[in-house]
Amino acid sequence: xxLLRLTLNQVRYENKAFWRSPAAAFFTFVFPLLFLFIxxxxxxxxxxELPGGTASVSNFYVPAIIAFSAISTCYTNIAIRISYAxxxxxxxxxxxxxxxxSAFFAGRIIHACLVAILLVIIIVVVGAVLYDVDVPTNTLxxxxxxxxxxxxxxxxxxxAISALIPNADASxxxxxxxxxxxxxxxxxxxxxxxxxxWLQILGDVFPVKHFSEALQASFNPFETGxxxxxxxxxxxxxxxxxxxxxxxxFFKWEPRx
Numbered sequence: 001x002x003l004l005r006l007t008l009n010q011v012r013y014e015n016k017a018f019w020r021s022p023a024a025a026f027f028t029f030v031f032p033l034l035f036l037f038i039x040x041x042x043x044x045x046x047x048x049e050l051p052g053g054t055a056s057v058s059n060f061y062v063p064a065i066i067a068f069s070a071i072s073t074c075y076t077n078i079a080i081r082i083s084y085a086x087x088x089x090x091x092x093x094x095x096x097x098x099x100x101x102s103a104f105f106a107g108r109i110i111h112a113c114l115v116a117i118l119l120v121i122i123i124v125v126v127g128a129v130l131y132d133v134d135v136p137t138n139t140l141x142x143x144x145x146x147x148x149x150x151x152x153x154x155x156x157x158x159x160a161i162s163a164l165i166p167n168a169d170a171s172x173x174x175x176x177x178x179x180x181x182x183x184x185x186x187x188x189x190x191x192x193x194x195x196x197x198w199l200q201i202l203g204d205v206f207p208v209k210h211f212s213e214a215l216q217a218s219f220n221p222f223e224t225g226x227x228x229x230x231x232x233x234x235x236x237x238x239x240x241x242x243x244x245x246x247x248x249x250f251f252k253w254e255p256r257x
Contacts, residue, residue: 003103010099010107011114018111028077029119032069036061036123039189040131048191052222059134062127063215064188066120067150071179071208073116074151078108078158079165079175087168091253109155116151136218139227143218149233150211153240157207159247166256179208187212207239 019025039061046057085091094104127133136143161178165171183189185202186209192200203209210232218227 003100006099006103007106007110010103011110014107014111015114018115024077028073028115029122032065032072032119032123033126035068035189036065036126039065048193050220050222051217052220052224055221056131056133058127058131059219059221060187060191060216062123062131062133063219064212066123066147067208067212067215068183068188069119069123070116070147070151070211071154071183073119074109074112074154075158075161075179076175077115078112078155079162080171082108082159082162083165083171084168086162086252087255089255092255095253105159112155112158113151116147120147133219134221136227139218139220139223139225142227142229143215146211146214146218146229146233149236149240150207150214153207153211153236153243156240156243156247158243159251160243163247163250163252182206182208185209187216207236210235 040058043057043061047054048057048060050059082091095101124135128135161175162171165174182203185192185195185199186206187203188208192203210229214229214232214236217223217229220227
């Protein structure tokens with residue numbers, strides 16, 4: 001019970017710190033919505049082939065931007081904020097307090113997931129109201145499970161990459177360089193149906209494409225089953241475990257000099 005109480009206190013602290021940084025909060029929510037508006041403005045009037053039939057391109061971009069939102073909050077933000085906290089000596093001070101390390105990291109991860117959930121709700125509502133995209137019903141369990149597994153894996157990978165970042169100034173460049181190419185190779189910004197074979201294979205190796213495709217399956221209006229993508233979930237879970245092991249092995253509490 002004590003650990004749970006300390007974790008909840010850390011979540012409240014993270015929430016206050018997040019909203020007291022208006023610029024960070026603004027761009028966390030505005031960027032995904034901006035991409036949603038841009039992609040649907042440019043491509044939304046067209047149609048594309050989905051498993052089972054033809055539908056509006058918006059049925060592709062809404063779950064794709066949901067994946068992008070989870071990546072931004074659970075991977076990019078965690079990695080950069082942890083790097084800055086290390087550089088500022090915050091991690092070193094936290095380790096010298098009675099607060100357990102597990103409560104500190106759990107607080108950060110839970111808060112990132114809560115922000116992601118809020119952003120996902122906003123995107124789903126915007127997609128339904130503005131672009132007439134059906135909200136998942138029979139595939140809702142698959143959607144929620146995919147979101148949970150993907151968010152957990154991304155948080156673990158965010159901690160892993162933060163362990164490899166040499167200093168805070170390098171964190172935005174390293175984190176963005178590690179994720180931006182994958183966004184274009186993973187069915188996030190551009191459908192890759194006609195992409196070169198090598199690019200498709202590259203996307204298949206990493207969890208981002210599996211995350212996006214699993215979410216798209218749950219948004220497919222022609223889906224007759226429950227929308228579960230077992231292989232995609234397995235790949236994301238494997239990457240999450242690998243990220244956690246790297247974070248445990250290489251994570252540093254003190255700044256590198």
